[in-house]
Amino acid sequence: MNIFTIPVRNLRRKILRTALMLVIFTIGVLSMVAINNVSRVVGDSFEKKMNQFGANILVYPKADTLKISYGGFDLGSLAYDIKYLHESRVVSSINNIELKKNIGAVAPKLVLVKRLLGQSVVMVGVNWQEELKIKNYWGIKGKLPEKPDDILIGSGIAEYFKIDNNSVVEIESILYEVTGVLEETGSDDDSVIFMDIRHLQSISGMSDLVNFVEVSALCSGCPIEDIVEQISGKLPDTDIRALQNVVKQRMSAKGFVEKLAGTVSLVIMLTASCMIGLFMFTSVNERKKEIGVLRSMGYSRLNVFNIFCFEALLIGVIAGVLGYFSGFFVSFKVLEILKLGEDIVIHFRFTRFVTTFLLVTLISVAASVIPALKAARVDPSEALVML
Amino acid sequence: MLVADKISKTFHSGSVENRILKNISIKIDTGQFICVVGRSGSGKSTFLNILSTLLKPDKGSVVFEGQDITTLPENKINSLRQRDFAIIFQFHHLMPYLTVTENVLLPYMNKLMPVPKSVIRRAEECIDRVGLGARRNMLPGRLSGGEQQRVAVGRALVKSPEILFADEPTGNLDKKTGDEIISLMKNLNNEGLTIIMVTHELSYISCADRVVVIEDGIIKEVSADSCY
Ligand SMILES: Nc1ncnc2c1ncn2[C@@H]1O[C@H](COP(=O)(O)OP(=O)(O)OP(=O)(O)O)[C@@H](O)[C@H]1O
Ligand SMILES: [Mg+2]
Numbered sequence: 381m382n383i384f385t386i387p388v389r390n391l392r393r394k395i396l397r398t399a400l401m402l403v404i405f406t407i408g409v410l411s412m413v414a415i416n417n418v419s420r421v422v423g424d425s426f427e428k429k430m431n432q433f434g435a436n437i438l439v440y441p442k443a444d445t446l447k448i449s450y451g452g453f454d455l456g457s458l459a460y461d462i463k464y465l466h467e468s469r470v471v472s473s474i475n476n477i478e479l480k481k482n483i484g485a486v487a488p489k490l491v492l493v494k495r496l497l498g499q500s501v502v503m504v505g506v507n508w509q510e511e512l513k514i515k516n517y518w519g520i521k522g523k524l525p526e527k528p529d530d531i532l533i534g535s536g537i538a539e540y541f542k543i544d545n546n547s548v549v550e551i552e553s554i555l556y557e558v559t560g561v562l563e564e565t566g567s568d569d570d571s572v573i574f575m576d577i578r579h580l581q582s583i584s585g586m587s588d589l590v591n592f593v594e595v596s597a598l599c600s601g602c603p604i605e606d607i608v609e610q611i612s613g614k615l616p617d618t619d620i621r622a623l624q625n626v627v628k629q630r631m632s633a634k635g636f637v638e639k640l641a642g643t644v645s646l647v648i649m650l651t652a653s654c655m656i657g658l659f660m661f662t663s664v665n666e667r668k669k670e671i672g673v674l675r676s677m678g679y680s681r682l683n684v685f686n687i688f689c690f691e692a693l694l695i696g697v698i699a700g701v702l703g704y705f706s707g708f709f710v711s712f713k714v715l716e717i718l719k720l721g722e723d724i725v726i727h728f729r730f731t732r733f734v735t736t737f738l739l740v741t742l743i744s745v746a747a748s749v750i751p752a753l754k755a756a757r758v759d760p761s762e763a764l765v766m767l
Numbered sequence: 768m769l770v771a772d773k774i775s776k777t778f779h780s781g782s783v784e785n786r787i788l789k790n791i792s793i794k795i796d797t798g799q800f801i802c803v804v805g806r807s808g809s810g811k812s813t814f815l816n817i818l819s820t821l822l823k824p825d826k827g828s829v830v831f832e833g834q835d836i837t838t839l840p841e842n843k844i845n846s847l848r849q850r851d852f853a854i855i856f857q858f859h860h861l862m863p864y865l866t867v868t869e870n871v872l873l874p875y876m877n878k879l880m881p882v883p884k885s886v887i888r889r890a891e892e893c894i895d896r897v898g899l900g901a902r903r904n905m906l907p908g909r910l911s912g913g914e915q916q917r918v919a920v921g922r923a924l925v926k927s928p929e930i931l932f933a934d935e936p937t938g939n940l941d942k943k944t945g946d947e948i949i950s951l952m953k954n955l956n957n958e959g960l961t962i963i964m965v966t967h968e969l970s971y972i973s974c975a976d977r978v979v980v981i982e983d984g985i986i987k988e989v990s991a992d993s994c995y
Contacts, residue, residue, distance in 0.1 A: 381869060381872060381876055381881055381882045381887075382876060382878060382879055382880060382881045382882065383876055383877050383878060383879060384879075385865070385869065385876055386862070386865075386876065389862075389864040389865055389869075390864050392864065393863065393864035669858075669860060670860070670862060672860075673856075673860040674873070674877075675848075676819075676821055676848060676854050677848055677849065677853070677854070677873065677874045677922075678845045678846065678847075678848035678849025678850070678874060678877070679845070679877045680841070680842070680845045680877070681841070683877040760821050761816045761821040761822040764821070764856060764860075765812060765816075
């Protein structure tokens with residue numbers, strides 16, 4: 381028996397009121413936790429999906445000559461000494477940086493000019509698997525090449541040369557089967573021919589050489605500058621360019637989701653704490669006589685304040701724990717319904733639990749400070765005289 | 768010894784001034800049983816509350832053990848209420864969620880430290896003293912009105928106070944139960960406890976050593992017999 385016996389017993393006796401307060405606050409915490417968990421996962425998966433719309437880092441050979449381009453018109457092919465990167469070294473270096481878990485795709489490219497039906501055409505050698513990760517938006521009429529001598533052609537090429545699916549074309553005395561035609565993309569991809577990079581390297585005598593490598597990095601939790609820095613640390617002889625606008629766009633989408641979640645949970649917690657405050661106010665008014673008696677037998681104002689604050693603290697503690705864990709459960713259910721949860725796990729982090737717990741407890745106590753102050757100010761003679 | 772010297776109290780309700788006590792002085796010796804009587808609204812409760820620190824007078828002093836308790840700082844007043852003064856009201860004002868024992872221990876439950884065993888034992892003695900030994904673990908809601916008021920007396924006794932203030936302790940009880948409470952108080956007084964009691968029930972003043980009447984803001988001391 382000590383000063384906490386009073387609030388604990390009071391909560392137990394008014395079990396309905398206590399339960400209602402707990403339910404309100406638990407629901408508040410639950411929605412806060414669930415909204416934040418879900419938004420984090422949705423944001424991540426959002427980012428992953430956005431990453432499929434192109435790369436955000438380009439790795440080039442270091443150019444020690446002036447860049448030969450003007451007004452977006454690239455004269456790179458006019459340069460005499462075109463430099464190449466070694467595919468195996470570059471790819472494995474990128475895949476081994478410290479932040480390798482943030483690397484989504486590493487797509488090497490070899491670009492060569494070949495002749496088709498008397499015309500120059502651009503041939504792009506790609507690693508199909510990696511390429512498709514960053515070109516998720518590609519629509520293909522027909523199917524993807526499977527054999528080394530299968531090719532995929534851009535819509536512009538198909539139109540210009542009047543070739544289509546299943547046509548067989550001869551490029552520098554090798555016969556290729558067109559297995560698919562790209563739907564118009566509005567990009568450079570429309571006017572090139574894609575083929576397996578290994579095959580292009582071997583027929584051109586350029587084994588392991590690539591012109592550049594496109595990288596798709598997931599930027600949640602780290603700035604893209606860090607990734608760029610780590611890649612250039614591993615590959616000092618390359619030029620690395622981050623496509624900042626692409627990154628910013630992705631992060632702002634993710635940021636929006638997170639901001640929305642933050643605002644909604646703030647409003648929910650504010651409402652819940654107002655309810656707790658209201659409950660405490662009525663409790664103080666109901667118990668004025670009780671307070672008067674306590675004061676008349678020597679309880680200090682601080683004692684009375686503590687009794688009411690401890691009541692709120694208890695509610696906060698219980699609702700914090702209940703709300704946090706049920707919030708986890710609800711997030712799983714929501715993600716299951718949204719079908720976003722397959723490859724994503726929400727980790728239980730002790731520090732996050734403790735922060736949430738402390739925050740919730742603090743809010744609950746803060747909501748009761750004013751009613752508790754009111755309780756502490758109750759004048760015993762007035763409280764006891766009024767009948 | 769409790770000495771009130773020229774205490775005055777005026778209540779203001781709106782623009783109306785209501786002078787309740789006008790320069791009242793009284794000297795109460797240790798071990799006395801004082802009855803305070805008077806019409807309803809004459810200021811008996813006001814007077815008692817001023818003596819027991821619950822209310823501050825506008826003017827005048829109340830001296831207890833050499834200190835003017837009307838000017839004491841808050842913490843001193845709290846310890847006075849905790850150790851030396853005990854107050855019983857017309858209504859028992861028990862905490863409905865605490866058992867009889869816990870209610871009696873209430874004056875000691877304002878600390879983080881659990882109530883010591885020795886105090887619990889004394890509380891049990893007090894409960895036996897007011898005749899509720901068998902009801903120790905019951906909640907007040909299950910007790911009769913007289914029993915509830917006896918718990919309140921027990922709660923007042925547990926700290927072995929210097930002075931017991933009682934504001935119409937029988938006001939809410941029937942005659943027979945009221946008589947039991949009064950005879951309990953008389954027994955305590957016989958053991959040396961100073962008691963100041965406000966009452967409407969004139970038959971109880973025969974227990975008192977002194978009877979004071981409050982009328983028109985002043986007190987008159989009368990002999991107990993003259994009340995009949
Ligand atoms: N806090 C207050 N504010 C204003 N007026 C008050 C206050 N307390 C008491 N009074 C007034 O002072 C007068 C005396 O009140 P008090 O309670 O002392 O009377 P009483 O003699 O105890 O009456 P009763 O026998 O009915 O208990 C009453 O008229 C009451 O209305
Ligand atoms: Mg009164």
